[in-house]
Amino acid sequence: SQKIExxxxxxxxxxxxxxxxxxxxxxxxxxxxxxxxxxxxxxxxFLLLIRENEKEKRKERLKVTFDTTLKQSLFHITAxxxxxxxxxxxxLEGSGGGADGLxxxxxxxxxxxP
Amino acid sequence: xxxxxxxxxxxxxxxxxxxxxSCEQNLxxxxxxxxxxxxxxxxxLIxxxxxxxxxxxxxxxxxxSVSREKKESFPLTVTSAQKNPTAFYLCASSIGLRGTxxxxxxxxxxxxxxxx
Numbered sequence: 714s715q716k717i718e719x720x721x722x723x724x725x726x727x728x729x730x731x732x733x734x735x736x737x738x739x740x741x742x743x744x745x746x747x748x749x750x751x752x753x754x755x756x757x758x759f760l761l762l763i764r765e766n767e768k769e770k771r772k773e774r775l776k777v778t779f780d781t782t783l784k785q786s787l788f789h790i791t792a793x794x795x796x797x798x799x800x801x802x803x804x805l806e807g808s809g810g811g812a813d814g815l816x817x818x819x820x821x822x823x824x825x826x827p
Numbered sequence: 828x829x830x831x832x833x834x835x836x837x838x839x840x841x842x843x844x845x846x847x848x849s850c851e852q853n854l855x856x857x858x859x860x861x862x863x864x865x866x867x868x869x870x871x872l873i874x875x876x877x878x879x880x881x882x883x884x885x886x887x888x889x890x891x892s893v894s895r896e897k898k899e900s901f902p903l904t905v906t907s908a909q910k911n912p913t914a915f916y917l918c919a920s921s922i923g924l925r926g927t928x929x930x931x932x933x934x935x936x937x938x939x940x941x942x943x
Contacts (some may be wrong), residue, residue: 807928
C-alpha cells in the first residue's frame with residue numbers, strides 16, 4: 714500500500730537559519746507532490762506544488778525539491794522566522810489519481826527559536 | 828469573500844447520538860472532501876464527492892454518512908455506529924475533474940467533535 718513518511722519528531726531551528734523538512738514515500742509513482750502548512754486548531758493551507766518532471770520549485774523563502782528516483786521531497790525555508798513555526802504536511806495524489814483526494818503524511822512540527 | 832466554512836467550531840455529543848457537521852463553499856468547486864485528524868496523526872479521508880448527488884467512501888467511512896444535494900454543501904453525519912468519534916474534522920474542496928490534474932485542496936477551519 715501507499716505510504717508517506719515525514720519526520721514525526723519536532724524540528725527545532727534557530728531563527729535566520731534554513732529549515733529542511735523531509736518527505737519520503739513508497740509504493741507510489743505520483744505525478745505531483747504538494748506541501749501544506751497547518752497551524753494549531755486550524756485547517757491546512759496550500760503552499761507549493763511540484764510535478765514529477767520538475768526538480769525544484771521556489772516561492773519567496775520556500776523551496777521544494779522532488780527526486781523521483783529517491784522517492785523523496787525536501788522542503789526548505791530559508792531565513793527562517795518564528796512565524797514559520799507550524800506543522801508542515803506533505804501530500805501526494807491518491808491511488809486513483811488526484812480526483813479521489815490526497816494522501817497526507819503525518820506532518821513535521823517545526824519550531825523556529827528566536 | 829470566497830472560501831470554505833465549517834460549523835460549528837466545537838461540538839459536543841453524548842454517546843449514542845448522531846450529529847451533523849456542516850461544510851459550505853462558495854468557490855464554485857466541484858469536488859469536496861471530509862478528513863479526520865487525530866493527535867499526532869495525518870489526515871485520513873472519510874468521504875469525497877466529485878459531483879452533486881454522487882459521493883465515494885474514503886479510507887475510514889464506517890460510522891459516517893454524507894450527502895451532496897447541492898454543489899456548495901457537503902454535510903457529514905457522525906452516527907452512533909462510529910466507535911471513536913472524538914477528533915478534529917476537516918472539510919476541503921478542489922476544482923475537481925474539470926480542472927487540471929493537480930488537485931490542490933482548500934480547507935475549512937475545522938470542527939472539533941468531543942463525545943462526552
